[in-house]
Amino acid sequence: xxxxxxxxxxxxxxxxxxxxxxxxxxxxxxSSCVAWFRQAPGKxxxxxxxxxxxxxxxxxxxxxxxxxxxxxxxxxxxxxLQMNSLKPEDTAMYYCATRSGLCGWLYGADTFSxxxxxxxxxxxxxxxxx
Numbered sequence: 619x620x621x622x623x624x625x626x627x628x629x630x631x632x633x634x635x636x637x638x639x640x641x642x643x644x645x646x647x648x649s650s651c652v653a654w655f656r657q658a659p660g661k662x663x664x665x666x667x668x669x670x671x672x673x674x675x676x677x678x679x680x681x682x683x684x685x686x687x688x689x690x691x692x693x694x695x696x697x698x699l700q701m702n703s704l705k706p707e708d709t710a711m712y713y714c715a716t717r718s719g720l721c722g723w724l725y726g727a728d729t730f731s732x733x734x735x736x737x738x739x740x741x742x743x744x745x746x747x748x
Contacts, residue, residue, distance in 0.1 A: 620737050622714045627742030630704055636744060638699040640714030647671060647695040651721035653735060654688065654699045656710035665730020669697055670721045677723050679730070704746045714739040
């Protein structure tokens with residue numbers, strides 16, 4: 619299994635919290651950059667957060683800094699996205715994606731370039747009501 623598997627989406631009121639999970643392939647996990655993207659209806663896909671597994675280095679889009687936290691559990695080959703203080707504008711399909719090697723910001727490249735990510739999950743829906 620190469621494709622990551624997401625879970626944890628759902629519906630919540632504004633101000634609430636959700637935690638998304640992304641379980642990646644065991645064979646590539648330890649050398650991967652794992653990122654969360656989201657896409658709302660009628661909008662372009664955007665990067666939300668990324669983590670370089672080997673160093674536990676993290677990176678966030680400005681829109682979620684201070685509200686979202688990306689973390690890892692190496693024993694489970696799983697990356698989490700803890701989302702707090704959710705807003706209606708966070709409503710979207712959330713996707714987990716993986717790529718081998720460094721995350722973009724670690725070598726001066728675009729962290730959230732979709733083309734750099736080889737493996738994508740099916741997505742999990744997050745809906746935030748006002």
